Amino acid sequence: MDTTLPSGEREHPRPTRLLKRGERLLEPDVYLTHLRGRPAVIKDYGRYRRTPLSPFARLLVRREARVLRRLRGWRHAPALLGTFGLALGIEFVPGVPLGEAALETGSAVFQQLRGAVAALHAAGITHNDLHPANVLVCGTTPVLIDFASALRTPRWLRRLPPVRELRRSDMANVLKMQQRLTGEPPSPREAALLARPRWVRSVRSFWQRHYRRLKA
Numbered sequence: 049m050d051t052t053l054p055s056g057e058r059e060h061p062r063p064t065r066l067l068k069r070g071e072r073l074l075e076p077d078v079y080l081t082h083l084r085g086r087p088a089v090i091k092d093y094g095r096y097r098r099t100p101l102s103p104f105a106r107l108l109v110r111r112e113a114r115v116l117r118r119l120r121g122w123r124h125a126p127a128l129l130g131t132f133g134l135a136l137g138i139e140f141v142p143g144v145p146l147g148e149a150a151l152e153t154g155s156a157v158f159q160q161l162r163g164a165v166a167a168l169h170a171a172g173i174t175h176n177d178l179h180p181a182n183v184l185v186c187g188t189t190p191v192l193i194d195f196a197s198a199l200r201t202p203r204w205l206r207r208l209p210p211v212r213e214l215r216r217s218d219m220a221n222v223l224k225m226q227q228r229l230t231g232e233p234p235s236p237r238e239a240a241l242l243a244r245p246r247w248v249r250s251v252r253s254f255w256q257r258h259y260r261r262l263k264a
């Protein structure tokens with residue numbers, strides 16, 4: 049489905065509330081507005097228009113739109129409402145960030161969250177940026193947002209170690225959040241499954257050693 053907004057709606061909608069100002073490199077301004085009569089969130093990279101970074105901003109918009117399009121109808125991701133230039137219109141999720149959700153709903157939310165991330169992986173997608181601000185909780189339903197770093201992998205590449213590592217890292221982030229927010233530690237089986245493989249530990253320590261030297 050082509051979700052590029054029709055020409056009459058390509059102008060940036062008027063912001064009703066700024067949710068987050070993009071401050072770091074290639075971070076969008078995120079604001080609340082109305083699109084076609086529904087509350088919507090706009091991720092706007094407009095400040096990069098006519099700059100050398102504009103193609104990268106466009107790529108981020110396209111990538112996130114492509115993943116959201118792929119997840120259309122899934123209750124753990126918001127619907128894509130459209131793209132216009134360097135901005136993305138997304139269904140507003142009326143939830144609270146995971147870090148602020150009531151602790152008594154914690155277990156139920158995390159059970160669903162683990163299932164949602166497993167389903168995402170089964171569809172060949174890794175999120176790659178799972179932290180409490182990127183999971184909104186509506187009632188007891190977790191909704192994943194911010195697919196800017198997500199990666200879709202064709203079926204024939206899914207068993208490669210780097211891709212398995214991305215899946216492991218997504219799930220490890222879920223278990224870390226669970227432990228931090230509910231106090232529930234992972235079971236020994238989960239902990240073993242989620243331990244960093246040796247090759248990842250070696251690459252990390254190599255990188256850290258050299259990065260420290262570079263900084264010095």
Ligand SMILES: Nc1ncnc2c1ncn2[C@@H]1O[C@H](COP(=O)(O)OP(=O)(O)OP(=O)(O)O)[C@@H](O)[C@H]1O
Nearest residue numbers: 067068075076078089126139140141181193194196
């Ligand atoms: N669909 C949505 N519904 C409700 N709130 C949202 C939605 N999308 C984003 N937000 C709010 O805006 C904040 C920033 O959005 P998001 O996480 O997508 O951008 P970001 O982290 O700045 O972007 P990026 O990682 O792509 O640079 C979220 O933490 C959340 O509070």
Ligand SMILES: [Mg+2]
Nearest residue numbers: 181182193194
């Ligand atoms: Mg985010």
